């Protein structure tokens with residue numbers, strides 16, 4: 001089922017999510033809805049709190065991006081084990097319709113999580129998949145991409161976003 005995507009400044013986007021105790025049928029259904037919602041919105045990653053569910057679950061599918069690997073992932077209770085390098089990329093976010101901002105993140109991350117079957121997995125992501133992962137991990141921790149900006153860059157991004165919202169309301 002395609003769910004409604006929560007947009008900033010909804011409170012659920014600004015609070016850390018809770019860890020999943022048990023990967024059960026309910027989580028299975030949540031993951032299915034998250035993929036459907038993400039594909040419907042033409043996104044490449046989605047965090048559970050973006051559909052209003054405050055649990056540590058993310059889905060990623062980087063295959064729509066031509067120069068990225070075809071990677072489809074479900075990560076539950078994800079954590080970064082180690083990271084290296086830096087990379088800047090102009091990111092978008094389904095919770096900030098129309099806004100894109102340049103964010104600097106680690107270029108390579110080693111990640112620990114549970115998969116959709118509740119099994120522990122460890123994997124290494126680099127470049128675009130690493131960027132998407134870190135963007136979604138931030139969501140799960142109650143952080144949005146504008147929180148990665150400082151000073152006037154943050155103010156300008158917020159101002160631009162408010163303007164986009166006002167324009168969207170007029171239509």
Ligand SMILES: [Zn+2]
Pocket residue numbers: 092093094095135139
């Ligand atoms: Zn986002």
